[in-house]
Amino acid sequence: MHQKWLQSTEVEVGNVNKALTFYIETIEVSRLSALAFFAAGEQKYKGQRFFWQNREKTLTLVGLGHAYVIKNNAGHNRFDLIEDEWRELTKNIIKEESEPQPILFGGFTFDPNNEKNGEWDNFPQSLFAVATYQLVIRNDKAYISVHLVTDKANSLQEFDAMRIERDDLIHAAQVKELKTYEKPVMTNYLELKKQDYLQSIEKVTSLIKNKKAEKVVIARTLEMEFAENLSSPQVLSHVINEQPESYLFGLEQDELLFFGASPERLVKVKDGYAYSSCVAGSIKRGKTADEDKQFGENLLQDAKNLGEHRYVVEMIAETFAKNCTEFKVPKHPKLLKIRDIQHLYTPVEGKLNHNATILQLVKDLHPTPALGGVPRAEALSIIRKYETMNRGLYAAPIGWLDAEGNGEFAVAIRSAALIKHKAYLYAGGGIVADSEPTSEYEETLVKFRPMLRALGGQLSE
Numbered sequence: 001m002h003q004k005w006l007q008s009t010e011v012e013v014g015n016v017n018k019a020l021t022f023y024i025e026t027i028e029v030s031r032l033s034a035l036a037f038f039a040a041g042e043q044k045y046k047g048q049r050f051f052w053q054n055r056e057k058t059l060t061l062v063g064l065g066h067a068y069v070i071k072n073n074a075g076h077n078r079f080d081l082i083e084d085e086w087r088e089l090t091k092n093i094i095k096e097e098s099e100p101q102p103i104l105f106g107g108f109t110f111d112p113n114n115e116k117n118g119e120w121d122n123f124p125q126s127l128f129a130v131a132t133y134q135l136v137i138r139n140d141k142a143y144i145s146v147h148l149v150t151d152k153a154n155s156l157q158e159f160d161a162m163r164i165e166r167d168d169l170i171h172a173a174q175v176k177e178l179k180t181y182e183k184p185v186m187t188n189y190l191e192l193k194k195q196d197y198l199q200s201i202e203k204v205t206s207l208i209k210n211k212k213a214e215k216v217v218i219a220r221t222l223e224m225e226f227a228e229n230l231s232s233p234q235v236l237s238h239v240i241n242e243q244p245e246s247y248l249f250g251l252e253q254d255e256l257l258f259f260g261a262s263p264e265r266l267v268k269v270k271d272g273y274a275y276s277s278c279v280a281g282s283i284k285r286g287k288t289a290d291e292d293k294q295f296g297e298n299l300l301q302d303a304k305n306l307g308e309h310r311y312v313v314e315m316i317a318e319t320f321a322k323n324c325t326e327f328k329v330p331k332h333p334k335l336l337k338i339r340d341i342q343h344l345y346t347p348v349e350g351k352l353n354h355n356a357t358i359l360q361l362v363k364d365l366h367p368t369p370a371l372g373g374v375p376r377a378e379a380l381s382i383i384r385k386y387e388t389m390n391r392g393l394y395a396a397p398i399g400w401l402d403a404e405g406n407g408e409f410a411v412a413i414r415s416a417a418l419i420k421h422k423a424y425l426y427a428g429g430g431i432v433a434d435s436e437p438t439s440e441y442e443e444t445l446v447k448f449r450p451m452l453r454a455l456g457g458q459l460s461e
């Protein structure tokens, strides 16, 4: 096994009431399958793992185990609290340009004020962790870091044992765990509260016509049951194989795996520049290249979809105006074509103010009108009242950041929560004055397809 020792750091970090030491060791390893590394943690770290791959496939992250968890239920303050604790934990870390740093991975739930019960009952409003074993694959190189955050005085022996475990995990990922996974066998499929959903679209369009809001995104849930409990690697393997053009993510908390394949970036920060994307307005893919092109051209001209899109561009542009010294927004949307669907798409980029941070941008941007609505507060209270579900992490920010402030968050759409032998799939759409219940319903069917396919569900077309 090729291993190159890269860094070993021992730093004191001031915590609320105790002094902690953060031990870090990073090695370079010969390239290995990220999914196999994830699967190597099945016995010991199930419930404490994450998987991430960006759209361009230039960065893959896997985390096994929790070296340090930052979580809270602090409502609007949750973004600031995560940022403060992360800064405190990493303030003495020596940042080496060429090496992967400790990464904080996690997500913020869609709406801390939604009190509906269901599969998200035990999930905190913000959940982030530094992995015990962190895999970073970047620029075709694979790095594994061991992290230990402890209040014990001398932990070198413990750290030595962790090195041995690291080598076992790498070995398992490289030689033992390479396997192909069967498609799940679905035994039941339920469109939860379909009538309530259709009625909510009617209700929300009438509220919009009466000027109670301009746009509101309404979503619904599909429940699937399987013959047996599914494993996270099994489910992720199908998503990875079938949705190459999206952000791929998986985040475990105890028995729950939240996973998905999203086309939508919330924000990326790299070296003082910020990048976001407006993705809203949809049409299905055509059966032939010609039909597909025709659908795309129709979408680019369609007043209802351009309306859905425009709200998102306006709001993201305002947020960039507030946080950037300069920024660019193209005048007209382009098409973003992914496997099942085409969207209107406008990329936005800017140079950040000195005091703007990635979590500040997440806080300002979330939820954009592609997921919430306009005005934001009115839209959120309409969602709370008329939507039949608790979104949990669906439509919410999921992603990572490092100690230098670089990072990326996707909007967790085209996603599902898996708990043992049941999965809950989520999809919604932007409702504006001229929305119609049946066409919105059909749009959600298209948006369910990626997760439905990954889980072995029937597809209607």
Ligand SMILES: C=C(O[C@H]1C=CC=C(C(=O)O)[C@@H]1O)C(=O)O
Pocket: 217, 219, 264, 279, 280, 281, 282, 308, 343, 369, 370, 371, 395, 413, 414, 426, 427, 428, 429, 430, 447
């Ligand atoms: C809310 C979802 O999609 C959003 C993102 C792109 C297009 C959308 C639309 O056309 O309605 C939605 O705003 C979803 O996929 O569940």
Ligand SMILES: [Mg+2]
Pocket: 280, 281, 282, 308, 429, 430, 443
């Ligand atoms: Mg739509």
